[in-house]
Amino acid sequence: MMRRFEDARILMYSHDTFGLGHLRRCRTIAHSLVEDYRGLNILIISGATIAGAFDYRARVDFVKIPSVIKLRNGEYTSLEKHIDLHETLKMRQSIIRHTAETFEPDIFIVDKEPMGLRGEVEETLAYLKTRGTTLVLGLREVMDAPHLLDAEWKRNDVMRKIGQYYDRIWVYGPPDFYDPLVGLDVPPAVRSKMDFVGFLQRSVSHDHGDDHRPSGDYILVTTGGGGDGAELIHDVIHAYQQDPTLTHRALMVLGPYMPAKQRRKLVRKGSKIPYIEVIEFDNRMEELIAGAKAVVAMGGYNTYCEILSFDKPALIVPRIVPRQEQLIRAQRAAELGLIDMLLPEESADPLRFAAALKALPSRNPPSVNAKGLRLEGLPNISRIVGDWIDGRGGKEPLRVIKR
Structure with a gap:
């Protein structure tokens, strides 16, 4: 592929309050895209405490926002105990908005939390929508038990806001594995925005000269x-x-x-x-x-x-x-x-x-037993992004696997 864009920019948001899943998913997508498109620059906003412990390819970088930790009971607290959670969330929201204003992305991809942690991304979504940025919500193939997700989203009016702000919804899995919104009352306007792009295939990086694997069977x-x-x-x-x-x-x-x-x-x-x-x-x-x-x-x-x-x-x-x-x-x-x-x-x-x-x-x-189960997420995302950036602002993606 290796098409070149002059100055295309993608901003990604990863709230990262528990574990490494969100950052690792964003990083995987970012690395795949810059490998396919040499002119593309990607910036990941992350709350992961160890975001800097990972390697990033050229033209992929990250902005670290203050860390908020999710406790096992589902509640949140600031990583720095001397800073109030409300103050931490205000700082995060301000950094996210300022980063978007400065970076001026063509595409903004939000991982898993439609409005961000405690709604911290909604203001940035509203701002970017006014300037024509393509807004994408990326969902795991499984979000949570339907009754739990439905209750959480209803409390925060999330489904309506998804319809209001987002241009597309990428589901990172095939339609025959699982539907992340099963059991929810999904408006047709929201359902029509969903593309089941497929699982995200992983590969071993050849950027490192040393063999990192332990010897022998394990x-x-x-x-x-x-x-x-x-x-x-x-x-x-x-x-x-x-x-x-x-x-x-x-x-x-x-x-x-x-x-x-x-x-x-x-x-x-x-x-x-x-x-x-x-x-x-x-x-x-x-x-x-x-x-x-x-x-x-x-x-x-x-x-x-x-x-x-x-x-x-x-x-x-x-x-x-x-x-x-x-x-x-x-x-x-x-x-x-x-x-x-x-x-x-x-x-x-x-x-x-x-x-x-x-x-x-x-x-x-x-x-x-896979029976044709393929990991097509990265090439499908690459085709979608290439089609969008070629048109600079077009909201209709290349049709991939539709539900």
Whole structure:
């Protein structure tokens, strides 16, 4: 492709209050687009505390806004305890608006939260709409249980505002996997804006000269950001402790957001088992998954895309509170024969978990049952963006996979 645009600009927003999923998804899309279009510049607004720990390709950069952390009970707090949450949100809103005014994007892509955290993006959406910016809402293929999402959106009048502001809605999955708005009363005007672009395929970067993968066979155990991943790591360690015949080498990645006390405890426990290696964080997870014999994970969106991209046998133990997104995704993927799943209460049984772990490396990879399930999200997005920027302001995209 490699078409050249003179000075095309895309602004992306990633609220990042819990985990790394939103930033990693935005970064994946941004890197794919600048690879296809040499004149394109992309700026990602992120609240992730470790946004700077990742590599960014030329013409992709990020603006860090003050971090707000989502607690396990669903409430929010400022990362800096001495700053009031309201003040933090005011700063975030101001930086987002000022960035949009200065950067002057042709396209603004908002990840997952239609109005941003506590509505912080609505003012910027209204401003950019007046200057003709194409406004895109990007949704995971699974958002949450319908009754929970419906209640949340009704409280904040979100559906009406989506219809008011957004030109298009990209669903990062195929229509035959799951509909993120199933069970909601979706106006025809909003439904007509939805494009199911497909899952976002991942690849191993060749920008680094060194081989980042560990040598030998290993099962990768990943908790994503790790904020709520301690139970999974504990259950894996417990399975190894209780079943001496479980001898697969396991590489465990705790995640940067795992609380320090839990992290220290798990590192100490894991160090006593010769088959387990524990690391805290790796900014090149794609390479670790590509090199693994199989994957054990909680099943967030990005990890799931990586499992499919590198065709790895996988065992998913999903988070079930406060959101049911991972549970719904795992149930659907298990129904299609793409992965195996254990509920958290099942993985807490060490012998049952050990049996599942022993069987995992010989499990069929997802491709055996995929039945044409393709990861077309990145090329489809690239075609849509190219069509838009060629027309500079056209709101009708290339038709991709329509619901």
